[in-house]
Each structure stands twice: as C-alpha cells, then as structure tokens.
Amino acid sequence: xxxxxxxxxxxxxxxxxxxxLDTDLDKIPxxxxxxxxxxxEFNKQIIDATHDLCIAYKPNIxxxxxxxxxxxxxxxxxxxxxxxxxxTIADAKRADIGNTSTEYxxxxxxxxxxxxxxxxxxxxxxxxxxxxxxxxxxxxxLALTSNKGSYDFQMHRLENGMPLxxxxxxxxxxxxxxxxxxxxxxxxxxxxxxxxxxxxxDHFLLVPGVGAQGGDLEKVCKFGLNxxxxxxxxxxxxxxxxxxxVDFAEKAREEALKVQKQMxxxx
Amino acid sequence: xxxxxxxxxxxxxxxxxxxxLDTDLDKIPxxxxxxxxxxxEFNKQIIDATHDLCIAYKPNIxxxxxxxxxxxxxxxxxxxxxxxxxxTIADAKRADIGNTSTEYxxxxxxxxxxxxxxxxxxxxxxxxxxxxxxxxxxxxxLALTSNKGSYDFQMHRLENGMPLxxxxxxxxxxxxxxxxxxxxxxxxxxxxxxxxxxxxxDHFLLVPGVGAQGGDLEKVCKFGLNxxxxxxxxxxxxxxxxxxxVDFAEKAREEALKVQKQMxxxx
Numbered sequence: 001x002x003x004x005x006x007x008x009x010x011x012x013x014x015x016x017x018x019x020x021l022d023t024d025l026d027k028i029p030x031x032x033x034x035x036x037x038x039x040x041e042f043n044k045q046i047i048d049a050t051h052d053l054c055i056a057y058k059p060n061i062x063x064x065x066x067x068x069x070x071x072x073x074x075x076x077x078x079x080x081x082x083x084x085x086x087x088t089i090a091d092a093k094r095a096d097i098g099n100t101s102t103e104y105x106x107x108x109x110x111x112x113x114x115x116x117x118x119x120x121x122x123x124x125x126x127x128x129x130x131x132x133x134x135x136x137x138x139x140x141x142l143a144l145t146s147n148k149g150s151y152d153f154q155m156h157r158l159e160n161g162m163p164l165x166x167x168x169x170x171x172x173x174x175x176x177x178x179x180x181x182x183x184x185x186x187x188x189x190x191x192x193x194x195x196x197x198x199x200x201x202d203h204f205l206l207v208p209g210v211g212a213q214g215g216d217l218e219k220v221c222k223f224g225l226n227x228x229x230x231x232x233x234x235x236x237x238x239x240x241x242x243x244x245x246v247d248f249a250e251k252a253r254e255e256a257l258k259v260q261k262q263m264x265x266x267x
Numbered sequence: 268x269x270x271x272x273x274x275x276x277x278x279x280x281x282x283x284x285x286x287x288l289d290t291d292l293d294k295i296p297x298x299x300x301x302x303x304x305x306x307x308e309f310n311k312q313i314i315d316a317t318h319d320l321c322i323a324y325k326p327n328i329x330x331x332x333x334x335x336x337x338x339x340x341x342x343x344x345x346x347x348x349x350x351x352x353x354x355t356i357a358d359a360k361r362a363d364i365g366n367t368s369t370e371y372x373x374x375x376x377x378x379x380x381x382x383x384x385x386x387x388x389x390x391x392x393x394x395x396x397x398x399x400x401x402x403x404x405x406x407x408x409l410a411l412t413s414n415k416g417s418y419d420f421q422m423h424r425l426e427n428g429m430p431l432x433x434x435x436x437x438x439x440x441x442x443x444x445x446x447x448x449x450x451x452x453x454x455x456x457x458x459x460x461x462x463x464x465x466x467x468x469d470h471f472l473l474v475p476g477v478g479a480q481g482g483d484l485e486k487v488c489k490f491g492l493n494x495x496x497x498x499x500x501x502x503x504x505x506x507x508x509x510x511x512x513v514d515f516a517e518k519a520r521e522e523a524l525k526v527q528k529q530m531x532x533x534x
Contacts, residue, residue: 062368063367066370066371068343068378072332072335091363093387096329097414103333120360122420123421125419151391152392153388153438157425164420164431171419
C-alpha cells in the first residue's frame, strides 16, 4: 500500500489505530482451543469485528514462530484474511547482511503479502536497503523503542552530541524516503515527539506502548501528529484480550471503538 | 550445551569450525529439487558428511522463513537431525520487548532445541535478558558485524570515547556471563580482535565473514584465540556450495576438511 492510499484510509475511517495481533494460546478464550486452528480463528474473529475501526493490523511474529510450522500457517492465513484496504505490518524486528535481508523480504513481502516489516538498524544500510527494493513495501525502522532497554543504547549520546536514536533517524532518512520508510517511536517517550517531528516532519511513525505499557494517546497526538496525521498508533492487549469469553470479538470491538472515538477529534 | 562440553568438543575434534546452513533452493544441486523436502535432504547430507569436522551448525533462519511453513518444517527436521554433541546456532537475529523475546526464546529453545540464538542489542537489556533465563542456552549478541553497514552505527564513537560496539560489549557483559553469552565479531574486522580480547578475554566469539566475505582465518586466529580457543568460526558458501553435482556432500566434506586442517595447528 502506498502513502497516498494509507492517508486516504486514515481520513476515511477517522482512525490511525493499528491493532496488534500477539495471539497467545494461553490468553485467548478457552472455547477456541478445541478448533483446528485456534490462532487463526481468534485472529479472524478479531479482524471481522474491528476492521472498520482500524487502519492497520500488526501480527507480532514471535507469537506465531513460537508454535512452529503450525504457527507459521496461522500467520499466512491471517495475512490473507486481512482486507486489502488495511495496512499490514509484520512486526518481525529483522535485519541481517544484504543477501539474508533479501530472503527475509521475500518471506514477508512475497511469500506472504505484508505491506511492511519492522527492522533493527544496528547492522546499517546494507541490512535495511534490501527491504527498500520492493515496490509499494515499507521498512519500519526501530528508532526509539517503548521499553526500559531503550535507555541502554538508543539514548546514549554520540561524540557529535546526538543521541544514537537521532543518528539512526537522520541516517535512515538518507537511505529511503517518507514514501517507503517509517520509524518506530515508543509512546512512553511522549516528551520526545516534538524533537522527533523537527527531525522527520513528514515520516509516518509507528507508535507502540499506548495502553498496557503506559503511553498516553493524547500527549502522543499533541506532539506527534503532522499534516497527514503521520501516526500509526498500536494497541494490542487492551483490545484483543478485552474478554476471555465467547463475547471476545464484540468486547474487542467496543475497546477499538473507544480508541477510534478518541482519534476522531483530530480530524 | 554448556561451556565445558563445548570446549571438550573443540579439543576432541581439533576444530572450531561452524558450518552455516543458508540453504537456498536456487543454489542446491538440482537433482534434489524433485524430492519431497529438498531443503532438509540437502542439510541432512551436508550434516552426515561433515559432522566429525565441525563443532557447530548455524542455520540462517531467513532461508527457511522464505519458504513459509514448508521452510519451517525443514528447519525443525534439520535441528533434530544434528547430533547432540554439536552446538547449534539459530542465526535468527531477533530481540524485542521482554514478553516478545520470551516467545522467540520458546520458539528456538523449546519448540526447537537450539543451543543458542543470535540477537540484536539495539533494544537493550530487557530484550536480551529473557534469552538468558533458559538454562544451558546461549545469547549470541551482535557487536561488530562483518558487513559494510557495520560502519554506519557500530563504529560511531559515543560521548565517552568508546565506539558503540565496545559499549555494547561492555554493557552486555554485565547482563550475563561467559557461560551464557557470546558475541558476533565479523572476520572482516581482523585488526580489532586484539582490542576486543582486551575487553572480553573469556567470551566465545562467533566469527562470520571468513571466505566469501573476505575475512582471513589466520589473522583472526592470531589475534582472537584465547586459552579455551574462544572462537567459533563460521564458513558457509565455500563449504555447502562447493559443488552443484551429485557429489555435493563429498565436496563439502573436502572443503570442511581443509578448514579443519588449518585449525588443527592451533591445538
């Protein structure tokens, strides 16, 4: 999906909500466990109940790999089930030397048909570049993550005075454009959004950490929105695990609707 | 596999060779393509022909994911086929926030039975820590990689004067011990091994980049060996793709033997 279509969908739905699909057999409603493919069945019902309220789905690949080939099959089916007008994010946090990154890109962009993938920047240009070679696909590079560990290296100042995450932003901006690159900025760093918007005013930012991890939607919007909205805000647990009963999809819809209503005011 | 057993195997075989299993349907001998599971069949024959000459196998996970659930099944079968006295490395380059890293650890350490996994350090302690919670398993953290992109961030000097890769080494050493943590140091940075050994004299280093990528085995050994050998040197293309004929496993053995003979002089 290209940038224009993404913005169109955002304006149409008055939403910039991404729903995380971290589907965990220990957390989904027990009545699904007897089905042949409980992971896919859970995702299918969540997607069917919420797809008019969100503009993106983000399966967290670890939760599929954890179940081996069976998990991978559930992921493939999930990816196929997501309506074509919804942006899909493989939250895979990959990146390796060039020929290996190309294989990862083929896995997520060709073997499956994800629009985008999250990537570690540590290995530099030739590890991210291969993902930018796929037309209509996006690299979403980790810049400043939502976890405590973001203070270990990302916030360290370099000799040139910039924190590492800023160097990552500025360097990655030279590899691609705002038409094929986004950045991950955790909602827990809400005070940094003004500075980040000074560095990359036009890029879409994928923002995890709202809800369970403590980030504040209102503050992120206040400092992070740009003229095209420019934010994709992820929520996972609060929505997909709103109920463990047979009403789980309905309850997920209610939670997604609450977030969408909060977002509507920014249009 | 614990450190003592790994060192035992190294001394027994007079080898610190790791063979990379980057199994690519476009590169394996064409006569295998008609079989039901050509990826596994290729790996099986390579393993059967070389397992007395190497002390580790390192499947590159991208090459399996690329083929979806089918690739994942081939990976699972490969992992099971590797003899128990050989160290196994999931070259997966993962790491995410804590609960997600735990899922990746379950995928590679429980669902499969890998001894170790390669990890990106960018997200900090709570992204690497979960892998250290698994007894007898290893985190192999990227420090200084073999590719050109290693100059983009890893070699940048921080305000405290250290290059980022050194900060990564020093910080990660406080999270685990030399009994559960190794570091990736690319063979292409052979001039850095003296300095790296000053920082972490006891840790095992996984060294890719010898052979096709241009690293020099002799120089790496000269500056990188420690009293327990302390190096796991990976070679992939030069060994597994030595021939595209029916003799591919035999030729792979010949190439592995050449490297093992070079290594023998250090015992």
